[in-house]
Amino acid sequence: MTTFGSIEAGGTKFVCAVGDESLTTKDQTVIPTTTPQETLQRCVDYFQAHPVNALGIASFGPLGLNPASSDYGYITTTPKPGWQHTDFLGLMKRSLNIPMAWTTDVNGSAFGEYTAAQRQGEALGTLVYYTIGTGVGAGIVNDGKFLGRLGNPEMGHVYVRRHPDDLDFAGICPRHGDCLEGLVSGPTFEARLGRKGETVSLSNPIWDIMAYYVAQAALQTTMTLRPNKIVFGGSVASEGFLEKVRPAFAKLMNGYVTVPPLEHYIVTPLVPNNGSATLGDFAMARDALK
Amino acid sequence: MTTFGSIEAGGTKFVCAVGDESLTTKDQTVIPTTTPQETLQRCVDYFQAHPVNALGIASFGPLGLNPASSDYGYITTTPKPGWQHTDFLGLMKRSLNIPMAWTTDVNGSAFGEYTAAQRQGEALGTLVYYTIGTGVGAGIVNDGKFLGRLGNPEMGHVYVRRHPDDLDFAGICPRHGDCLEGLVSGPTFEARLGRKGETVSLSNPIWDIMAYYVAQAALQTTMTLRPNKIVFGGSVASEGFLEKVRPAFAKLMNGYVTVPPLEHYIVTPLVPNNGSATLGDFAMARDALK
Numbered sequence: 409m410t411t412f413g414s415i416e417a418g419g420t421k422f423v424c425a426v427g428d429e430s431l432t433t434k435d436q437t438v439i440p441t442t443t444p445q446e447t448l449q450r451c452v453d454y455f456q457a458h459p460v461n462a463l464g465i466a467s468f469g470p471l472g473l474n475p476a477s478s479d480y481g482y483i484t485t486t487p488k489p490g491w492q493h494t495d496f497l498g499l500m501k502r503s504l505n506i507p508m509a510w511t512t513d514v515n516g517s518a519f520g521e522y523t524a525a526q527r528q529g530e531a532l533g534t535l536v537y538y539t540i541g542t543g544v545g546a547g548i549v550n551d552g553k554f555l556g557r558l559g560n561p562e563m564g565h566v567y568v569r570r571h572p573d574d575l576d577f578a579g580i581c582p583r584h585g586d587c588l589e590g591l592v593s594g595p596t597f598e599a600r601l602g603r604k605g606e607t608v609s610l611s612n613p614i615w616d617i618m619a620y621y622v623a624q625a626a627l628q629t630t631m632t633l634r635p636n637k638i639v640f641g642g643s644v645a646s647e648g649f650l651e652k653v654r655p656a657f658a659k660l661m662n663g664y665v666t667v668p669p670l671e672h673y674i675v676t677p678l679v680p681n682n683g684s685a686t687l688g689d690f691a692m693a694r695d696a697l698k
Numbered sequence: 699m700t701t702f703g704s705i706e707a708g709g710t711k712f713v714c715a716v717g718d719e720s721l722t723t724k725d726q727t728v729i730p731t732t733t734p735q736e737t738l739q740r741c742v743d744y745f746q747a748h749p750v751n752a753l754g755i756a757s758f759g760p761l762g763l764n765p766a767s768s769d770y771g772y773i774t775t776t777p778k779p780g781w782q783h784t785d786f787l788g789l790m791k792r793s794l795n796i797p798m799a800w801t802t803d804v805n806g807s808a809f810g811e812y813t814a815a816q817r818q819g820e821a822l823g824t825l826v827y828y829t830i831g832t833g834v835g836a837g838i839v840n841d842g843k844f845l846g847r848l849g850n851p852e853m854g855h856v857y858v859r860r861h862p863d864d865l866d867f868a869g870i871c872p873r874h875g876d877c878l879e880g881l882v883s884g885p886t887f888e889a890r891l892g893r894k895g896e897t898v899s900l901s902n903p904i905w906d907i908m909a910y911y912v913a914q915a916a917l918q919t920t921m922t923l924r925p926n927k928i929v930f931g932g933s934v935a936s937e938g939f940l941e942k943v944r945p946a947f948a949k950l951m952n953g954y955v956t957v958p959p960l961e962h963y964i965v966t967p968l969v970p971n972n973g974s975a976t977l978g979d980f981a982m983a984r985d986a987l988k
Contacts, residue, residue: 533847548922550845556924557823557840562955566921567914569857583954624857631856632838632922634846664873665852 410697413460413506414689415451416516417467417496419488419542422447424454427690431523433683444483444494452503462507462697464689466516467496473511473560481510509692511547512560513685514539517677518547519554520688521639524678534635537677537684538563538625541642544589548633564589568624571617588625592618594644610648616656619649623656626674630667637668641677641684650674700987703750703796704979705741706806707757707786709778709832712737714744717980721813723973734773734784742793752797752987754979756806757786763801763850771800799982801837802850803975804829807967808837809844810978811929814968824925827967827974828853828915831932834879838923854879858914861907882911884934900938906946909939913946916964920957927958931967931974940964 409429416423418441425436435458439450455463470486472479481497497510511519518537525532538546544564548555555561565587579586580599590596597605600614608614622645626638640650654670667673677684699719706713708731715726725748729740745753760776762769771787787800801809808827815822828836834854838845845851855877869876870889880886887895890904898904912935916928930940944960957963967974 534845546922550840550847555824555840555845557926558924558957559955561924562921564921565954566918567859567950569859583952584950628856628918629922631852631854632836632919634848634851636847660857660874662873664855665849667848 411460412690412693412697413455413458413463414686414693415463415465415467415500416513416685416689417441417465418513419468422451423686424451425686425689426458426460427686427693431687431690431694433686433690436686441488443490444496448494448496448499452500455504460506460693462509462693463500463504464509464511464516464692464696465497465500466511466513466685466689466692469512469560471510471512471560473556507693507696509689509696511554511692512545514545515547515549515554515560516685516688516692517641518549518639518684518688519691520679520684520686521637521677522549522552523687523691524684525637528678530636532636534633535637535639536629536633536635537639537641538622538645539642540592540622540640540644541594544593544642546629548635550633563625563629564593566625566628568621571620573613574617588621592621592644594642605644610646610652615649615652618644619652619656622649622653623660626653626657627660630661630665634665637672638674639677639684640674641682645676647676650676701750702980702983702987703745703748703753704976704983705753705755705757705790706803706975706979707731707755708803709758712741713976714741715976715979716748716750717976717983721977721980721984723976726976731778733780734786738784738786738789742790745794750796750983752799752983753790753794754799754801754806754982754986755787755790756801756803756975756979756982759802759850761800761802761850763846797983797986799979799986801844801982802835804835805837805839805844805850806975806978806982807931808839808929808974808978809981810969810974810976811927811967812839812842813977813981814974815927818968820926822926824923825927825929826919826923826925827929827931828935829932830882830912830930830934831884834883834932836919838925840923853915853919854883856915856918858911861910863903864907878911878915882908882934884932895934900936900942905939905942908934909942909946912939912943913950916943916947917950920951920955924955927962928964929967929974930964931972935966937966940966 412427414425422439472482483494522535534550546563579590581590702717704715712729762772773784812825836853869880871880
């Protein structure tokens with residue numbers, strides 16, 4: 409039987425998993441993110457104990473993604489201490505002699521959602537996946553391939569028009585101040601209100617301000633890519649929040665281009681329990697084996 | 699010898715042209731845009747007098763672009779009187795029994811610029827072409843194919859952050875007011891200053907305001923697509939104007955992602971004399987013949 413492996417590599421934990429031919433998870437382990445040496449060795453140990461035919465890796469970044477570049481397969485200029493210039497893919501390849509696929513964490517999630525939609529019979533040309541959590545990132549799958557030739561998309565760092573009730577907030581992006589990430593990522597709750605987003609009721613007007621910004625991101629995405637679907641994952645993007653984003657989007661769009669019914673267009677992930685990236689990794693591994 | 703035809707269909711004029719195997723224009727005629735019946739018949743007459751092996755059409759829109767839809771090949775809901783629901787491609791196919799390619803005017807230009815860059819040996823993954831003239835539109839070529847699954851891109855209608863010296867101007871987009879097109883299209887000069895843009899010196903501060911808006915569009919495009927190149931055509935987008943856009947873009951980007959040197963990244967068209975769409979149509983016709 410053919411099996412596929414997944415490494416979802418995050419700043420706090422690595423999730424390693426084994427899937428069967430139908431891409432169903434059969435085994436999974438969580439490894440805390442410590443040093444590169446220790447963490448990656450534990451991934452190798454896991455897949456030596458649980459052999460797979462191919463491996464998909466979706467990692468925090470920034471990453472070297474250009475196969476023609478000397479930093480291909482590396483975690484490059486990450487602020488995470490000790491992880492700069494880590495030859496992640498190279499170590500895996502030297503230790504596990506199987507086909508591998510390598511992309512960003514959010515691309516992995518995008519590919520998982522694309523795969524899950526296809527299984528439901530949705531004919532997707534283009535799917536965009538945003539994560540809104542510690543940061544804001546996005547991945548784009550177009551006809552089964554990732555977009556982003558000179559590097560992965562960085563749609564967390566677009567500018568949006570400021571909400572009139574939020575003009576005093578400077579934003580928290582170290583590079584841009586009040587770009588999208590600087591205005592809507594999870595830590596903005598602490599910055600604005602002094603408490604965590606999980607504790608802020610959806611009736612708090614801060615959510616309407618956030619919805620205005622996220623709706624602008626969805627509008628930019630729509631006007632640029634005309635995708636079939638925009639998925640929002642991450643801790644901030646609950647269904648209750650998206651219920652505020654949809655009318656804000658409709659108001660900004662003002663009927664200009666036709667999109668699918670908004671409850672099928674601006675959506676939370678199909679794959680439950682934050683499993684999008686693992687499914688995406690399995691599907692990427694399957695493609696790598698072909 | 700194989701020859702290729704081009705129809706560049708605009709609201710004021712149609713340009714029909716014949717190109718040779720090297721995609722060089724050998725003959726060209728300009729037909730004023732009157733009624734659909736008269737204008738399209740003159741196109742048919744031209745290609746009956748100048749037979750070609752395949753035809754590329756780049757038209758003003760909006761267009762039916764989905765081959766599976768009943769409005770494929772139509773100019774659909776255009777505001778241009780008399781042209782709503784015109785079966786442009788269908789009439790051409792009934793009259794001229796040759797392979798044809800069909801896309802938007804700005805996609806045609808994008809494909810022409812992509813073709814011209816390839817000929818110069820530029821390895822382009824993704825090219826974006828904006829036109830800033832009567833309106834603002836954009837086309838995207840990714841790996842030789844157009845992006846936009848649910849319809850063509852409408853990047854003229856994204857929102858941008860307002861320039862502090864321009865807050866009194868409401869914008870002129872009938873649908874959105876102060877979206878990008880409502881702030882930077884050619885007619886905004888008359889709306890703001892009471893005179894045509896051609897008469898406004900580049901030292902007028904209005905150009906700095908415009909550059910701030912166009913730089914935001916370039917930034918959104920960069921963060922979303924990570925293209926190899928963004929080409930700006932149309933009457934407003936002179937090299938002198940782009941010299942103002944580039945530093946505004948660099949300031950907004952603040953070094954976050956690496957792009958090519960800006961004088962090779964934010965550029966005017968390679969093809970001279972507004973010829974991008976004709977070259978693109980020839981190249982599309984060549985692909986249609988394959």
